[in-house]
Amino acid sequence: MILQVDGLTKIFGALRAVNNVSFGMDQGDLVALIGPNGAGKSTLFNVITGFLSPEAGKVIFNGEDITKLPPHRITHKRIGVAFQLTNIFPGLTVFQNIQVALFASRGKTKNMYSLAPKMMKEETGEILEAVGLSEMAHTLADSMPQPDKKRLELGIALAGKPELLLLDEPTSGQSAEETFYTMELVKKINEEQGLTILFIEHKMPVVFGIARRIIVMHHGSVIADAEPESVREKKEVQKAYLGEKV
Amino acid sequence: MTFVTFVNQFISGATYGLVLFMVALGLALIFGVMSIVNLAHPSLYMLGAFFGYFIWFSLKGYYLSFWLSVILAGLAVACAGIILEFFLRPLREHTEQILFTYAFIYIIADLVKMFWGGRYYTLPRPPGLDGSVTVGGIILPTYNLFIIGVSLLMAALLWLLLSKTKLGKIIRAAVFDREMVAMLGIRLPWLFALVFGIGAFVAGAAGLLAAPMGSIAVGMDAEMLVPVFVVCIIGGMGSFLGALIASLIIGEVYAFGILVLPQMAMAFMFVVVVVILIIRPQGILGRS
């Protein structure tokens, strides 16, 4: 059990955005988190990554309780995250975006004397290679098209050498083939590096294409948690998506 | 400290605080609606005092000249504010806006110096408010009480304007969703100019209202700058009630600080600021 969420609850005023959610993930899992809009998926992510602190429940990672740790501490526990709305450093070049992520994860950021441009070139190169941005290494992140920004986002998350990767809609705003590319990439990372991945996704073909397990959320609670096939069958899921009739 | 000094001190503290409040009010409005921090607001306060003096001087003799000149000074400063807003409009980034208004501190200060700077000006308290009332052996200057009243009145009027009128509804809508307001066919530029004008009006009127308690001279803006922004910050940027509470805190801390350790009264104020910002970085009633 690498990640264990149990009884997690986050309340905004009257709304129980995340309501007593519990699930676990094993080393090497590739799990999709789905559910209609406002189901509380992103909120759950924000609670796990420490940007929001829960009213109740625990997040246990590698056997230690990381609930209510500040985000930067959680990151150092090796949880990487890629946000839904692209969240990069627009004023830096693509190369630098990855570089700083590497510095941060290697604890080099207090270094005031050595010249940054010359540092960790290979590692950066590798990651850019992996996410397929090598040729745009020196363009300003802000000036890139949306899909590339998503990739950069992923790259930044990977730079932290995470054991658990949280991806919030990695393919949003991407065309069919880009989506295919991205998901291939995710799959590759998962298989080659044995990286545990939890991703939120709306594109069902993608989800059922690669996820080995699917967690379905609705109104803040988990209504299904099983293999793709059996999830398809579940009544609640169909209700959640298609409304009452069926 | 006797009860008499306490009451006197409380009143003068409240007066000082509420003059700050009147200036902070306009700032809060402008920031709340347009999220622009207008560093030149104290300069508008100074402009109000000078405009007001010369208007008052030219209408000398009329019984209501003081009140008339308060209104006219306010309007004149409102125009100045709208002009400032016009220059400010093309700027998008916050730091840019702040620094642009910062430039106008220099500009307005030197223009005032150029035209009227040569001497100190004073004008008497308006007839009827120049005396003092004695309550239980405590002498209270009428004008101070009047300032307290009028500033609260201004706040109340602004509040009514924002919460009860159609214009207010539009303004409040603009705070949350500009596109939406624009969709409704309201010209945002006009709206913003109007808001800025109202904010400037309050500051300008405050400038003349405060004048009879002291002198009008160059440097009024500088000595106003720090306290006013302190009030805005610890009150919580853009919050009226917060500004009111903060201004009273600052006013009283200052007034009683003088009793304890005169030369350090300012220092006390800064200590309060630090403490409050440590406890609540977003200010007393600020939204984080």
Next chain:
Amino acid sequence: MLLASVIVAVIIPHLLPRYYIHLLNLFLIGSLFALSFNILLGNTGLLSFGHAAYFGVGAYAAALLMKKVGLHYFIAIPLSMAITGVIAAIIGYFCSRVVAMSFAILTLAFGELLFVIASKWYTFTGGDDGIQSVYPPDIIASSAGFYYFTLIVVTLGSLAIWRILNSPFGYTLQCIRNNRQRSESIGINVRRYQWMVFIVAGVFAALAGCLFVTLNWSVAPPEIGFVKGGEPIVMTIVGGQYIFGGPIIGAAIFTFFQFFIGQITIYWALVIGIVLALVIRFLPGGIGGFIQQRMAASHQAQQSRV
């Protein structure tokens, strides 16, 4: 290029009349001051209205160490930088908890606090009269000598700042300016770095202050106050906050205006205000940024022709 500038810098005191060397010194000190300020504004995105406090404290510390303790100037400099560093650390601890306008006002408040202390502590700081007759040691007492000393110190200081801004630490600051939330999520403790950068900036401001006090032979409370705090802001904005050399250009322009316009009219502040407004309005990147754009454009033009 390098050689040319070095030669110019070396021979200049023998070409210029004495007063212009004094101005040159003011400009050099100003640019170091502005560079230290820009560590906060241009690189970390923190606007400080109280940066003069560290300039002033540095100047006062150096003056007091020389006059009261009788230390040699060259020993006083590092010591006063250390003292200022400590003070900046204390103040920075509080200032690092807030951002944006609150940060600006909090720095201003602390600056005014130090101003009050400096102008009230008659027995120690000499109160409003300040401290006079703080002369540089004989080795650098001559006009040219002091210029060379200032030039060397400022150059080293600027290179140090340049180095810091291009170190991983500097990159981290860029991250914080760009995107605080993301910085957190890649494992940067934003508050800690805001604190650290505050101290670094303060120490370099102190170095500028140390140079200033022996150029000016005296220091008084106004060197700590709000007005002085405005100078690096104007310099940085006019010169351009997003390129390293920006504050240097700004310092040159500001010094020029303050003293040459000051000879023509007493309304020099008005002129500076208008220039500042125009630059913000029409050259968002500052004059330095503008020059850089032009250079880049012409560069590309050449590329395309080839």
Next chain:
Amino acid sequence: MERYSKGKVLACVVGILALCFITLPFASAAYAGTVKLGLITDLTGAAFVTARDSADGATVAVDRINAEGGILGNKVELLVRDSALKTDMGVSHARELIFDKKVKLIVGPISSGVRLAISDVCRVFKVVLIDGIGGSVSLHRERGHDYFWQLSVPTSGESYGAAVGCSIFKDVKTMVSIAPDYVWGRQEIEGFMAPFKEMRPDVKILENFWPKLGEKDYTPYITAILAKKPDLMYSVLYGGDWINFVKQAKPYGLFEKMQVFCFAEASSQIGLGKEAPEGTWGFGRAPAPSIRTPQMKSFIKAYKEKMGRWPSDASVTTYDAFMVFKYGAEMAKSIDGPAWVKAMKGATVETLRGTLTFRECDNLSNSPEYIGPLVYDEKHGFAIFKPALAIDTGPIALSCEEIMQLRKKAKK
């Protein structure tokens, strides 16, 4: 950060240096036939009002000098500079005037701090510095030197004059004082106490109040003063501060409840106008309207013609400063600092305030301090001394030995 490339940094550096060369043409070498005289004063900031009066006084003085054929047959040119209450600007402008414009005289700024900083420069480069307006005593005492000339009444003398004034009120038994809390204000009170206690041992000093310079809210002081119920209040508040005090004290009827003796420099009196409290007495350095010498009459006439308003104390003392320099230059047959100083040591000069003598050892003049009852005057539109009595401040000055000891101590 590609943008931080060394090349660009250097490009900037070179650009700057080039800019410095461009500024060269601005260097206007002093051309023969004119004597340049400098006035450095705080034309930006809170002291502007006084500073402008001072600058106008200088203008009138230079016009007069040129009208009378200049100094030693040379036309005189006045250079006014703004020190903005900041030592760096004061010092830099002093250096500009000395090195670049070759001025022979600098008349000092309002702020004592700035003046002290400039004083060092003038000592080192041997240029005469005459104060435009009184200031901190350290200027002519421990920090004094041959090139600094204390023309207007020093703080010590001023407070002595005030002490004499206060001692006039026979039926006074208790008093309080109020002064701005900075070096000058402190010195005013110190200088006042010793002589006053001597003159009036019977008067009990209840308390000294220290509002900060530029205080807005005097209510606590007003109420505290009223609570003490003194017979006399001695105030050295000036400018905007005194106006604020008066405006805030009136509703409390403070001026009816006690005798008030205040620092009545013109700017606050002009500011107050009709608002000035009745029945108060005051002391001043150079109350132009009340000094009835022919020179003063013609000065006021010239000043009002040029400036369209009444001269203040600062205008008068600054005017005097320039006239003193002319007188000295003619005595020395030279405008160079050392010769001028040599000739002027212990000299006696004619000023708008009558004949003054500079003391040999510390260049301290025996300027009088003026006291008198303040009466509102329609013709002027503000309260003036009616009449003004001149108090000789010579006796109170420290002996030369004491001065020299102080200077020795400061050297160490």
